[in-house]
Amino acid sequence: MWDWSYAAEILPGLLKAFRNTIGAALAGFGLAVVIGLVLAMFARSRWGPVRWVIRSIVEFIRSTPLLVQLFFLYYSLPMLTPLSFSAFATGVLGLGLHYGTYLSEVYRSGIEAVPRGQWEAAKALNLSRVKTWFSVILPQAIPPVIPMMGNYLIVIVKETPTLSAITLVEVLLSAKNTASITYRVFEPYTIAGILFLLLSLVLSFGVSRMEKIMKRRYAG
Amino acid sequence: MNQQLAEPSAAEKPERPVADAKAPPLVQYEQVTKRYGELEVIKGIDLTLQPGEKLALIGPSGSGKTTLGRMLATLEKPTSGRILVEGESLWEMRMPSGKTVPANDRHLRRLRGNIGMVFQHFNLFPHMSVIDNVTLAPRSVLGLSKEEAHERAVTMLGKVGLDSKLSEFPSRLSGGQKQRVAIARALVMQPKVMVFDEVTSALDPELVGEVLAVMKEIARDSDMAMMLITHEMDFARDIADRVVFGAEGRIVEQGTPADIFGQPRSERLRSFLSRFG
Ligand SMILES: Nc1ncnc2c1ncn2[C@@H]1O[C@H](COP(=O)(O)OP(=O)(O)O)[C@@H](O)[C@H]1O
Numbered sequence A: 001m002w003d004w005s006y007a008a009e010i011l012p013g014l015l016k017a018f019r020n021t022i023g024a025a026l027a028g029f030g031l032a033v034v035i036g037l038v039l040a041m042f043a044r045s046r047w048g049p050v051r052w053v054i055r056s057i058v059e060f061i062r063s064t065p066l067l068v069q070l071f072f073l074y075y076s077l078p079m080l081t082p083l084s085f086s087a088f089a090t091g092v093l094g095l096g097l098h099y100g101t102y103l104s105e106v107y108r109s110g111i112e113a114v115p116r117g118q119w120e121a122a123k124a125l126n127l128s129r130v131k132t133w134f135s136v137i138l139p140q141a142i143p144p145v146i147p148m149m150g151n152y153l154i155v156i157v158k159e160t161p162t163l164s165a166i167t168l169v170e171v172l173l174s175a176k177n178t179a180s181i182t183y184r185v186f187e188p189y190t191i192a193g194i195l196f197l198l199l200s201l202v203l204s205f206g207v208s209r210m211e212k213i214m215k216r217r218y219a220g
Numbered sequence B: 001m002n003q004q005l006a007e008p009s010a011a012e013k014p015e016r017p018v019a020d021a022k023a024p025p026l027v028q029y030e031q032v033t034k035r036y037g038e039l040e041v042i043k044g045i046d047l048t049l050q051p052g053e054k055l056a057l058i059g060p061s062g063s064g065k066t067t068l069g070r071m072l073a074t075l076e077k078p079t080s081g082r083i084l085v086e087g088e089s090l091w092e093m094r095m096p097s098g099k100t101v102p103a104n105d106r107h108l109r110r111l112r113g114n115i116g117m118v119f120q121h122f123n124l125f126p127h128m129s130v131i132d133n134v135t136l137a138p139r140s141v142l143g144l145s146k147e148e149a150h151e152r153a154v155t156m157l158g159k160v161g162l163d164s165k166l167s168e169f170p171s172r173l174s175g176g177q178k179q180r181v182a183i184a185r186a187l188v189m190q191p192k193v194m195v196f197d198e199v200t201s202a203l204d205p206e207l208v209g210e211v212l213a214v215m216k217e218i219a220r221d222s223d224m225a226m227m228l229i230t231h232e233m234d235f236a237r238d239i240a241d242r243v244v245f246g247a248e249g250r251i252v253e254q255g256t257p258a259d260i261f262g263q264p265r266s267e268r269l270r271s272f273l274s275r276f277g
């Protein structure tokens, strides 16, 4: 059933596509980390309209599938605007926006766990809003939620095959292409599965290490 | 209101600056009310603080003392009435046209520069060392250089007896030490008036003394006005120029420590004081 020489023959191609998978996942996650933070901060704006706009954006993005958003960004946006991005850039942008809204919830839980007295002390010391955020609130809000953020990185990795819908040749699409040429499905899909498994294991290990470090740091 | 002038005990504290009767009061509450939903917790307060004045605010818990102090620190906005600092309203700005409009951030920050607050639960920044807690605002708000801020902070920490703990983190300090750091952190900004909200009531009894001692020293040496919200009656008697007794959102009685503690007039105050033995 399993043909080792065939597996060895297709491995380099699959690994090359896997680089796309990793690249898109990491870049998408990085973008989501930034977008999530911006959303979480503006969701606490003193201006009601700003809060409302942010809440609507988050609600909208979260209640539509990633696939629809990717199609929109890749196929519709260039028709509506002068903007047009490569498949990779669109994938990163889509992942960043989509998971940014989820990460904003993670940030929110971290921010809400910072006692109100911290905001008040900062105000009594006359710190600016920006200084309060970056020197007082976020350094306390973010470390405890880093493991939760890491879990979203794993989710994003597993979501990357969706990007094949906008022609990004990530590892699963590459496996499918290989299979359609050779009519051998077993090896390519198995290898793709193993690659995902290995990456997830490595990331899970990283997250649980992080969890332990944070627990130690924030216990007592 | 300006009882220091006629009041004999002012003479016993000659090093204290005596307020110029013509200068506007440093702080002036005008018909201030505060309501949380249906609950009116401050019911029309008029109160002034002169520059350098040490005012003790006493009263049963729930009477609105904290709310009164928090409103001066701009942590709460009055429902009605005004709070003036050196004649300027905290929450309103006068435009060149003479119209008053709601205060913007710049106005609030400018006036807030005159005001400091020390909290019951310290509210130190737990992720920063003692020295970073104390230098953060001088550097960022007053724009002092790292060296200047450090020097000022060390001096202030010396005054509260903690200059040996510069790189310690708050979690490794006792409650009394934490509160002394918090006092230094507020003092280093050199406000003209400081609210101390029951700064010893979260402390173990054996740690209260060290904080009160520091506060007494500050009251003696500094020309900063102080609003001392406290349940420590001996302490209030010792350092206050004037004592205000409030209950249920109103001022019931005020006067010199000798009057308030020696000859309480109202039944409310007498029964309140009797609980302190
Ligand atoms: N944020 C708030 N929301 C609702 N009620 C409050 C709030 N803060 C204070 N109160 C109420 O206002 C009253 C006065 O509180 P406070 O000013 O803390 O009194 P004190 O400091 O004299 O004990 C209390 O009944 C308290 O429950």
Ligand SMILES: [Mg+2]
Binding pocket: B062, B065, B066, B067, B198
């Ligand atoms: Mg109180």
